[in-house]
Amino acid sequence: MTVHIKTFTPTPLFPPKTTWDIEGVKEAGIYTWFKEIQEELPNGWVKVDGQKMLMLGGYSYLGLNQNQEINQAAIDSIEKFGTGMSGSRFLAGTTTLHSELEQKIARMHGKEDAMVLSSGYLANVSTIACLLKKNDYIIGDKLNHASIMDGARYAQAKFVRYRHNDPEHLDAILGKIPHTARKLVVTDSVFSMSGTVANMPEIIKICKKHGAILMVDECHSIFVLGEKGGGIAEYFDLDPDDIDITMATLSKAIPSSGGYLAASTKIIDYLRHESRGFIYSGALTSTLTATALKSLEVFEKNRGELVKRLHENTAVFSEALRSYGIEIGHSETSIIPILIGDTTDAAIAAKKCQENGLFIHAVFPPVVPVGKAILRASITAAHKKEDLTAAAQKIYEILNELKHKNIHSIENS
Template sequence: MNASAAWQHLEPKVAAINRRIDELEWEPSRRNNFVSYRPEMDSPYVEVDGERLLMMSGYGYIGLGGDERVAAAAKAAIDQYGTGTPGVRALAGTIPLHEELEAEVARFTGRENALVFSSGYAANVGTVGALAGAGDTVLLDKLDHASIVDGAQLSGATVTRFRHNDPRHLDLRLAATNPSGTRLVVVDSVYSMDGDIAPLPELREVCDKHGALLMVDEAHALGVIGATGRGIEEHFGGEVKADIKVGTLSKAVPSNGGWIVGSADFLQYLKRHARPFLFSAALAPAQAGAALESLRILDREPERVTYAQRESARFRQVMSDAGMNTGASQSAVVPLIVGSDENAWEFATACRKAGVVGLPVITPAVPPGLARLRIAITAKHSRADIDFAIDAFLTAARQCHLIGE
């Protein structure tokens, strides 16, 4: 078989995705994915094709993107350590800044030690793969992030799904699993597309009943929930603990990287068995420096968390009262659910024309009929910015016949 014949098997898939993009983005004003945004460092505004637009679909929950202190820390790290590291962490890649960052992550999250990966995706894939394998069972919430799902599938363990945020269904699933192997339950603390929160106390009770480990991904919880932004355990009063906590340094923290916290012995095991950690280049110095300074600022300025929590609650209430479907959101992540993929695209395009970036999330990222704009309220958004966004969203929703006049 020649190369041309081999490509014939792939060509229908390539053609299908390009046809779908053409159906949604048939003119430049309708382009809503993979757009290049030029951010303003001191505001939540961005520039696109000469237009100044309010960004309402970013991740910077605590408003530190562009913060001069964070930028200075990144520059200082480059000055001291250069732009990269000369190897993986196990060989020549570890620098003192990595160890400083890991100590700060551990302290901030209330754990003994931490390990920093090159990305949050790598942290999830590596951790699940190191904890479970053939003969074990990984139980996943139906809406778990793709990195968790990929880690479970790559691990070689049996993978079982349970209904979203449903401890009773998890109980049934666990009762049907093999008790002789490791049983690992993995949930998101805050779900990235819906903004709702995992019921940690009930999940903990079910896991304890069956002798299962409970792992939580704090990617969208750090800096978002809990009185001081310390995540799901703080949100529930600190009385209930997860066995394993992982997270990222690219959501509330404006950097890159992922992390896991735990005992020294446990992390020694992960260093040698989490393949994405062992075989990936070490986190670049600038990213480590930026992450370290961001965590220290968050520790000193918890009012950033309080503000975003208060304003996201106000935003949800106003949008719900106006007839928009915000799902079960309880956090700074607020979906504006509009039904079909086409509705989401039309809505996003109308929002941009009204001066606001609200980005569409469509199938397969969300189930059919639940396409939405994924909105995030951050500490960088002033009250006036949020009011402007509310007006733009509601105006666009009326134009698209998503709500009444």
């Protein structure tokens, strides 16, 4: 009797390998992510593993986290609405706080209407995915945030990327698209790894020339750019109507959570009834909504002072780093990329910084190009200037020490 043994194809590795060499970094003892913050302290300090550390890795640009007026608004909302929501915004999840917040956001951006979602990622993904249909086109900057890329990939439309911050290439791409097609151009206003600002006046000109709708992600520019924190419109003295859709977050300069869109009534009404991320997600809690609402009020009352302090602190830190010969690129904002180069050096530098009381992280490829790993610092209005100059000196000492140890990158090992 002949026995036929069936040959099975080996099951592929599951889960697949991570994009980053996480295991290698862990084995080398230089894994620095997911640190537990035990307490937030005054003046931009936090407590981690019982150690006091200067927070240089967060997004609280205006230093409003732990503001007592904002905290009280959150407490008051719990007493009135409780801690949770009863459903999505579409059904039982809209309170008077949500409507009030959306009206305030619309006025702030000079738009007719706005809508708030439970995260900034969701705001980008679900909006871009539902706005365009088959045979339409989405055109985005090559270095746009991952949420913009994901939204474009989920959409039925064709997705084309133009060279980073290159309006001429955008113009050339739009010129090849049929004039009858719907076209959505999407760009970050401030790019989150470099701190550079998009050439918005030229992008607007090109969108008008080709009849394209323009959507701008202002997560790192609103409340930050301009003398009064008015964002990209103030920075370039733009007409708010030149940007068709503004997206931003409530979890960076504003110490809450969630994301929002501001646009015409027609666009917002469409999104409220078509955006799957809005319809099929639980509403932003009333506590977070009240927090965001009060934060906007606090910002409006103190914007001049807060933004001035943020800009001054950014200048102090940037100038201190440059005085030590540390390369920080061409950032025009409070995002300061400290250019390291190879991946292992960046990981070791981050580990050394944290051991020396500086809460900062390395950023690896593919988030940044290969060979261009960075330490990414973010400055806030809460920082003290003397702490920032001391931090710059410590970073210089750490980088100088690593430079003389001839450390090789993961890619070359």
